[in-house]
Amino acid sequence: MPQPFLHELVSCVHAPAVALSDRDGQIRPGGVQGVLLNDRRALSTLLVDVNGVEPTPVGHALHDAGTARFVGVARDLGDPGADSTVRVERERRAVPDGIEEDLTLVNAARTAVECTVRVRAGSDLAAMDDVRRGGRPGLAPLTAAGSGTCAWAGEDVRVTLLAADGDSADSGPGAGAGERTPVTYETDAEGHAVFAWRVRLPARTRWSTTLRLTVERVASAAGSADTVTATSAFLPAADGPGWSEVEVSGPAELVRLVDRSVEDLAALALADPMAPDDVFLAAGSPWFFTLFGRDSLWAARLTLPLGTDLARGTLHTLARRQGTRFDPDTAEAPGKILHEVRQDTLAVGGPGGLPPLYFGTIDATALWISLLHDAWRWGMPAAEVAELLDPLEAALGWLTGEADADGDGFLEYIDESGHGLANQGWKDSNDSIQFPDGTIADPSIALSEAQAYAHEAAIGGAALLEAFGRPGADRLRDWAEAMRERFRTTFWVSDRRGSFPAIALDGAKRPVGTATSNLGHLLGTGLLNPEESARVAARMAESDLDSGYGLRTMSADAAGFNPLGYHSGSVWPHDTAIGMLGLSRAGHHRVAASLAFGLLRTAPDFAYRLPELFAGTDAHAGDAVLAYPASCRPQAWSAAASVVMLTAALGLEPDVPGGTLRVAPAADFAEWWPLRVSGLRVAGHPLTVAVDATGRVEVQTSAPVKVETRNV
Template sequence: METTVKTHDGTGSPDGPVPPSGLQPFLHDACITLCAPSMALSRPDGQLREGCDGFYHGDRRALSLLTALAEDVPNAPIGGGPDGAERASFRTVLRGLAEHSPDPAVTLERRRRVEPGELSETLTLHNAGRTPARVRLTLRAASDLASMETVKSGRTVPRRAPEPQPDGVSWSDGEFTARLVCTPAPEAAEQAADEITELHHSVELAPGERWEAVLRCTVEDQQGDVFRPATSAARTALASGASLASADHGLDHWFARARSDLGALLLADPLQERDTFLAAGAPWFLTLFGRDSILAARMLLPLGTGLAAGTLRTLARRQGAVSDPSTEEQPGKILHEIRRDGLDFGDGLAVPPCYYGTVDATPLWVTLLHDAWRWGMPPEEVEPLLSHAESALTWMDEHGDADGDGFLEYVDSTGRGLANQGWKDSGDAVRHRDGRLAEPPVALCEVQAYAHEAALGAAELFRAFGRGGADRWEEWAARLADRFRERFWVEDARGPYPAIALGADKQPLDALTSNIGHLPGTGLLNAEESRLVAERLAGADLDCGFGLRTLSSDSTGYSPLGYHIGTVWPHDTAIAVQGLARDGHFEVAESLAAGLVRASVPFEGRLPELFAGHGAHTDSRPAPYPASCRPQAWSAAASVAVLQAVLGLRADAPGGRLTVRPGMAERYLPLRASGLRLGEREFEVALDGDGTARVFGLPGDRVTVEVLEP
């Protein structure tokens, strides 16, 4: 459907297209500005015209329509877009006003800023002509107070009746209230059709004169925020001192843009507001996700351990304590997501506000604790979390392996939750090579790698802190590696490779997928197995030139726009890059990293959650996946993961050692990375044009720097 209220831009066009009911809105051309838990989505010209557009706070839409148009003259947008994560600006020419040549004379500028709980827009009319101009500016506003789940599903709800105010308008459902205030107050206000409010200003502009108005939309939520906004100091501090200058400006821009976006995605735990974590992504996932927040924090460890510590503690406070089939909570389990409201996807699929339906967040939590300790998380912060690690390991051994076959597997016990509970959680993500879908319970290949790495990391932690159990978990990991070697490997005409998973019949699901890229570097594979995986990842059916396809293009059901069956996910590729570099497969790692950097350029450094997998051999730039989040925490953090792989950084803060092994750095030379951190110590790595590595800022009597040849 489309709204039919006439606009005042001289075209008579509707306020904007609304997708057919039931179809998820597209985001590929949206301008997204955010400061979690608030965000604004608009058209490229700055107008909020419904669909997915709006100003949101905490999974509720406060504004669904906000347009600014000059009546009776053509409004011609000439440019606009983000000016960082939290700001955007747009400029429109008001054609025919005060013009004495082909040059435009009168413009409308719109500058937007998002802060927690507030959207502000400064509107500026400027007459650069030689004669006076009269402008009748009309602001049109409406709100449906829709939930994010409703917007994402493509369903529509009626607009709320506006409540006129002396200087604007408000909307309320008794619990959530949005107020729009205009300064100066409008000269006139009218209630148009479909619950739309029109605010009018008549402006006389002398030659060279400017006129300005400020719009502010604020929200009040009686229910309160699920998570608090991080302080401005915390947002600024996140990676604030880090900088990168290399021979590849694409990598530099991706890194710089990521720093800005990551600060805007930061949230705080209301139970302890000093603990911050990254919301998964905007707009659909602007909340705590166990897996996403953990992986993003892990990728960012070279910039400091504070984020990792906050993420670990926030999740530990909510670690499963009881068995509750309705939420899939189990003792020791790390949650999947928390929202203000539950989600109802239709067709019987629904999840509660606090949902534990994930198989991988628990081992990933343990690994983050280990890696944060290695990067210098203070022992007094690590030790209180060791009991949570023990609970997580017990979950892995018992609940995670419910049938006792020695592998971690999942099955939706509710009948209405996620059918697939790894990072590829869409219903068609796990399959055989011939396209047949998996039947639960499912044991994913990468989850076994996560579990193996977690067990070895926990053993190292337990020994360092004088706790028992280290031998047990090392033996557990060794047995898991043996079982994996016996059961997961399959073969085709090109040779052996790991299956994506074991299905309900305990037989391999032989689809060739990017999941195998999560295995190198975890210790699960021996040297020959790692080499075989590297060769598969290097194939043109997976490496599309912009990163790894999630499913081989040779597989039945491959779709370059399939969510988990052919698209490219930057974090997925970055994990493979790190593991391959760790295992010494530098050529393959460098090719995949270069693909991500290449892809980041047309996305202006803000790599989305995912994009199409058509590939560089057919497309000069990757096509967007239209409903993808931008920014996404782990896509932004992937820039740091790639940098870590380029530098070959390995940290051992407890042992006073930093290793540099720049085996895939040639295309980026010379390179200088500043603001890196090993515990409380800030350092810098410089790679000269010939590849010579130098480290500055680490005192030799406290830290041994070891530079290894590739």
């Protein structure tokens, strides 16, 4: 069966739990709706009715990342006439081990109402992998039941739902008191648990009850639930990512996007069970409440202006699982940073599936090195950096050795297991690397951005080794320069719109000459000289790539272009943000601002919760913003795109080891001025930056750095 759609669902998130429902608050069987936790669907049905009739929905709102309020009306109750006088309100809160939900009946009528309120609940205990593939298992049997409780149990999980007695309270001046209503319990013919309350509600009063769903891990036949290993379930992060409260004063849409994004990022925070003080960001909801090398690294890197604690936790969590041996089945190699952690094997369409600890990624190791380097420049304490120097040297060893499998001087990948990922860059779908005529490139694949990441990592790694008194810096710089020259003579191609680096070299070392968003990942890495960067920036600004809503993953000119293709024409907010950041670092602020304005234009269409990806429709032609229906939301690196908008607009360039912080906003972002951002951090100290309507800059910080500002 096809993967279920997500775009119409309301999502309440508090990692590792998520509740997904229709917009009326009802959790209906089928699709992905339910409460999901630890790679299992704990609750698959939660339906409310009044006198056997579901409330008519009138609205819903997401209060924060984990809390939603749903309002409906009971049209058959209350005063006669067109006005609805009996409301049914639900407030759902995701918590790390399940959900809490308040169910309230509000009688605004002039007379009392009597009714029966029912809640019907069921669980299929489906594995996340089955849910994602569209499976529809039957209900799990109830293992315990009573007047206010029921439970379901699987091999490694126990799910308990508690329903409280109901209480009435005054709803207005002079209203009479209601009555306490005990909850009753029964099961229906399909095996659902059914809680019911017989409610008598006087005029102008309200009645309420509370539901609490708890999910507990239990010991399985395979061993103790308390045994901690590299693939153990990750923990809720007790204090989130450790950021200050971010406050933005500026365009209303930018303010709302940043507010929602920072809430979502905090809701995705998880902790390493091997060291619970180390926090990282899960990749996204609902499928990826786990550690992803690439995703977690990019999310931490893009949010460095909020502080370095998240970077430290991400770096340590990955370093504990760094490769130590050669294993073709898992793609592990000494020094390599992993791709993904799961508790069980993950099916990917072929036999075998991905092992729980999987290393099939060409870029995570370089990104780990660059995160460490960038965190150091943002002020990560020297003692914390020093703790990671041994993993750094191991990562650099893999990068400049085993990453080049055939010795041609480029990083390439090929799946040697027969059941791993065919593509091991961020565009990891089977059809993501295409020639302009739509032909799929054959492996092995040498991605353009993998070379850029490697070059940047070698230069950054050299700076770290040199600063901390370790050998090897000159060798790394020579390696990076040789990479730069090879890339210049091998990757460049052209089409009718201009010249640019190919997305990849195929197995025959032919450039795959399709223009793609990967171009943005090359900028600011040092791989390109200024003239080459200008050509890339110009190519990115062409309308086949810049949709007006963000950067398309593939040129609209390509034969394989599809605006709803996963990596063949859609827009990924994080991808656009990386391009935006690279453009800013390379000095191409006009193109960076165009991408930022276009991406912000889409935010209201997604209630300011940017999805994993959306359709690459044409804003220039007046096309509407369209959802990619199976897109995850919230997604960590998509939410982090809002922080990149601030970084680019303010022109933030830290060098704490060098004792400076440069703040140089570009006039191309002037439509966002005046702009003030507080809650940023540099070297562990608060940072506030303001740009007035004329481009004058004001910076407030107690950090031990010299602030260099440039007024526009």
